Amino acid sequence: MSVLPEVGQIHSMVVCDEVTRTQIVQYAGVSGDFSPLHTDEPAARSAGKASIMGHGMMTMALSSRVVTSWFGIESLRTFSARFTAPVWPGDRLTTTATIAAVDIHGSCARVQITLKTTNDDGRLVLHGDAAVAIDFGSKPK
Amino acid sequence: MAFARAVGEPMPSPGRVVPPTFTATSIQHDPEHMRGMRPTGALAVAPVGGGKLLHAEQHFEYLLPVHLGDVLEVTEEYGRRWTRSSKRGGELLFTELVKELRNQHGAVVVRSRMVLVETPPTSASVDERPA
Numbered sequence: 001m002s003v004l005p006e007v008g009q010i011h012s013m014v015v016c017d018e019v020t021r022t023q024i025v026q027y028a029g030v031s032g033d034f035s036p037l038h039t040d041e042p043a044a045r046s047a048g049k050a051s052i053m054g055h056g057m058m059t060m061a062l063s064s065r066v067v068t069s070w071f072g073i074e075s076l077r078t079f080s081a082r083f084t085a086p087v088w089p090g091d092r093l094t095t096t097a098t099i100a101a102v103d104i105h106g107s108c109a110r111v112q113i114t115l116k117t118t119n120d121d122g123r124l125v126l127h128g129d130a131a132v133a134i135d136f137g138s139k140p141k
Numbered sequence: 142m143a144f145a146r147a148v149g150e151p152m153p154s155p156g157r158v159v160p161p162t163f164t165a166t167s168i169q170h171d172p173e174h175m176r177g178m179r180p181t182g183a184l185a186v187a188p189v190g191g192g193k194l195l196h197a198e199q200h201f202e203y204l205l206p207v208h209l210g211d212v213l214e215v216t217e218e219y220g221r222r223w224t225r226s227s228k229r230g231g232e233l234l235f236t237e238l239v240k241e242l243r244n245q246h247g248a249v250v251v252r253s254r255m256v257l258v259e260t261p262p263t264s265a266s267v268d269e270r271p272a
Contacts (some may be wrong), residue, residue, distance in 0.1 A: 016149070026147040032168040034175060035184060037193065047193055056196040061148040061162040073158045073206070080200040 004109055004136055005099045011070050012096040015062040015117065019054050019091045027058040054087035059126045063095040063117045070097065071111070071132040081115070081128035091119040100129070107137025158206045164242055164251050165199070167215050182217070183238050183255060197235065198256035205250045212245040220254065231261030 016023075021041075028034050033055055036043035044052045060081045067076065087093065094117065101112040110133055117126035145152055150160050168174050174181045186194065207213065220237030227233045238255040 023147065026143075030144045030147045030169075031166045032174055032180075033184060034180070035194070037195075057162055057165050057199065058148060060199055061144075061150075061160065064161045065149070068161065073161060076161055076203050078200070078202050079161050080198070082198045083196055 004102060004104075004134065005070075005111060007099050007102055009099045010096060011066055012094060013066055013069075014092060015065055015095045016091070016093040019087055019089055019093065021052060021089050024052055024054050024058070024089065027055050027061075031055060031057055033057070049086070051089055054089075054091070056081070056083035056126070059083065059087050059093065059117060060128070062093060063115055063126050063128065064130075066095045066097045066115065067113060067130045067132065071134065075132040075134060076130060077110070077133050078131040079128065080130070081126050083125070084127050085119075085123050085125045087119070087125050091125075093117055093119060093125065095126075097130075107135060109134045109136060153209050155209055157209050159209060161201060161203070162199075164201075164207060164213065165253065165255075167213065167240075167242070183257060186236065186257070193260045195258050195260065196255065197258040198254075200254040200256075202252040203250070204252070205244070205248055207242075207244070207250050211250075213242045213250065216241050216243075227261065233261070234259040 024038055028039050037047060037049060038052055038055055041052050063081070064079060067079070096116050098114045099111060100114045103110045110131060113130045113132065115126065115128040115130060116124055118124050142153060144150065144160070144163055144166060148160070153159070168182045171181050217238060217240040220239045222237070223235050224232045225235065236257045236259070238257065240253045241249055242251040244250050
């Protein structure tokens with residue numbers, strides 16, 4: 001458990017070095033989302049896409065690690081994401097978490113976090129937010 | 142384990158709290174899903190006539206931790222529906238799918254809200270990029 005973060009504090013990490021078609025298919029198998037847009041390149045092309053694309057939920061799962069590695073899974077209270085652009089094979093994904101607010105009530109803090117995941121072109125592929133609860137009274141720091 | 146492999150999470154161990162988006166894979170427990178290549182749930186509403194169904198937003202609310210070994214029951218229902226004009230012409234149709242997951246003790250552990258967007262078949266792709 002970390003000490004209380006400060007507003008404006010940032011954590012950034014590469015959450016995927018390179019998205020591959022294999023990983024997209026792997027996530028399809030895990031999630032049960034076998035949409036042709038994720039699994040069938042010719043079908044994706046005929047639907048006007050450059051190739052198959054990654055699942056939004058795959059990007060969300062990858063992006064979540066910035067928050068869970070910082071605060072732990074059990075601290076998480078809400079997690080939301082908008083999928084703002086497709087993720088393509090070859091993309092390297094970087095997620096940046098920024099502390100937007102820290103509200104303290106007694107020995108509990110509610111921390112609001114803004115999340116942005118971008119590819120190497122700087123294009124935002126996921127824009128999200130999360131809230132974590134930290135009970136800093138009951139745990140040694 | 143397969144989930145952990147796909148998204149780079151540590152290998153799961155009994156009693157561990159599951160990753161935040163893991164419960165979104167609950168469709169895997171529907172024996173009819175993808176039988177005969179036909180999806181159930183959110184993907185079953187894929188548009189006819191060549192439009193594209195995309196996942197626009199996902200929201201989770203965590204009420205209690207979900208541990209490996211928990212048995213969850215999912216209820217799902219459609220929420221709001223609305224339309225918005227597409228920048229490329231035509232209308233975008235948004236649909237919400239709201240889920241509530243309860244554990245084996247009857248306690249609500251997770252609520253989720255999925256926003257799907259159906260794009261018109263005629264609109265040019267807004268996300269073209271050379272492969």
